[in-house]
Amino acid sequence: MPAIIEIESLSKQYNSGTTALSDVSMNIAEGEILALLGPNGAGKTTLISIICGLVVPTGGSVRVGGHDIGRDWRAARRLIGLVPQEIALEPFETVLNTVRFTRGLYGEAPDDAYLEQILRSLSLWDKRDAATRELSGGMKRRVLIAKALSHRPKVLFLDEPTAGVDVALRREMWQVVEGLRRDGVTIILTTHYLEEAEAMADRIGVIDKGRLLLVRPTAELMGEFGKKELTIELSTPLEAVPAALAGRGLVLAPDGLSLRYDYDARAERSGIARLLGDLAAAGIAVRDVATRQSSLEEVFISLLQDARTEDAA
Numbered sequence: 030m031p032a033i034i035e036i037e038s039l040s041k042q043y044n045s046g047t048t049a050l051s052d053v054s055m056n057i058a059e060g061e062i063l064a065l066l067g068p069n070g071a072g073k074t075t076l077i078s079i080i081c082g083l084v085v086p087t088g089g090s091v092r093v094g095g096h097d098i099g100r101d102w103r104a105a106r107r108l109i110g111l112v113p114q115e116i117a118l119e120p121f122e123t124v125l126n127t128v129r130f131t132r133g134l135y136g137e138a139p140d141d142a143y144l145e146q147i148l149r150s151l152s153l154w155d156k157r158d159a160a161t162r163e164l165s166g167g168m169k170r171r172v173l174i175a176k177a178l179s180h181r182p183k184v185l186f187l188d189e190p191t192a193g194v195d196v197a198l199r200r201e202m203w204q205v206v207e208g209l210r211r212d213g214v215t216i217i218l219t220t221h222y223l224e225e226a227e228a229m230a231d232r233i234g235v236i237d238k239g240r241l242l243l244v245r246p247t248a249e250l251m252g253e254f255g256k257k258e259l260t261i262e263l264s265t266p267l268e269a270v271p272a273a274l275a276g277r278g279l280v281l282a283p284d285g286l287s288l289r290y291d292y293d294a295r296a297e298r299s300g301i302a303r304l305l306g307d308l309a310a311a312g313i314a315v316r317d318v319a320t321r322q323s324s325l326e327e328v329f330i331s332l333l334q335d336a337r338t339e340d341a342a
């Protein structure tokens with residue numbers, strides 16, 4: 030797939046002196062869904078804002094569909110739709126008029142057939158004559174998406190599409206994104222949630238303190254960080270891991286009272302049932318078991334450590 034967005038050595042230092050981005054480079058392929066993951070203040074919104082022409086970079090370049098966002102911003106901007114974090118809608122205007130108005134702002138000729146298609150695909154057609162203030166939070170977010178799609182952009186930016194929404198709405202948003210993917214829209218979304226990035230994205234980019242730590246296919250990244258840890262508490266302490274269980278990757282705690290077993294949470298078979306069976310067969314009594322999955326915090330810490338090690342090398 031050809032790259033629809035090309036980012037080269039992008040930097041941004043705000044007048045306050047804050048370096049929000051430093052030397053970010055990456056390509057985004059047409060039709061791809063990319064999630065930008067990072068803690069508060071990492072630089073995600075700054076990156077999106079630069080690509081959308083809302084913030085001027087202090088260094089580097091961005092091309093959208095081959096158009097430089099500095100020299101040729103009008104052509105670049107036409108290819109982009111942006112769904113902002115904050116919901117800001119004209120409360121007394123109807124859904125259809127709101128979307129019509131946005132299309133007009135882009136200088137596009139009226140095309141109600143296309144707007145009907147968008148509103149239907151976002152399950153908003155039945156609400157087309159409702160004032161936006163009468164809509165639920167989830168519907169309002171979908172109106173923002175309809176507005177962003179009104180001029181047929183090739184690339185859609187979703188800035189924290191599920192910030193502050195409940196679990197049901199979050200899943201609804203995931204389905205909307207899946208529908209847009211089927212229509213071939215390239216999507217770049219920002220999120221704080223590893224789970225959300227995993228559910229929607231083909232690739233995940235991790236940003237921290239303005240630096241792009243990595244961009245990797247989601248399945249690959251989750252395979253590496255989706256590890257789970259099983260702790261098996263024993264009734265009586267062991268001197269060593271029994272020979273019958275050697276080679277299974279079990280680690281005995283220094284006090285001999287628990288065994289740790291790391292496994293891949295995504296694998297079809299975790300091997301836990303067999304392991305517990307083998308422990309019983311070896312005459313080892315188990316008092317309790319507990320599992321935990323690596324959290325986003327740990328993923329970041331481990332990525333940061335890797336990045337620092339590379340810097341030092």
Ligand SMILES: Nc1ncnc2c1ncn2[C@@H]1O[C@H](COP(=O)(O)OP(=O)(O)OP(=O)(O)O)[C@@H](O)[C@H]1O
Pocket residue numbers: 043044045047048049067068069070071072073074075076
């Ligand atoms: N207009 C601005 N002027 C000065 N500093 C800014 C401005 N906008 C953002 N920053 C700073 O730049 C850094 C990156 O902010 P940015 O909003 O891009 O992060 P983010 O990853 O989107 O964070 P969040 O997840 O909280 O939305 C932060 O330190 C922020 O305080």
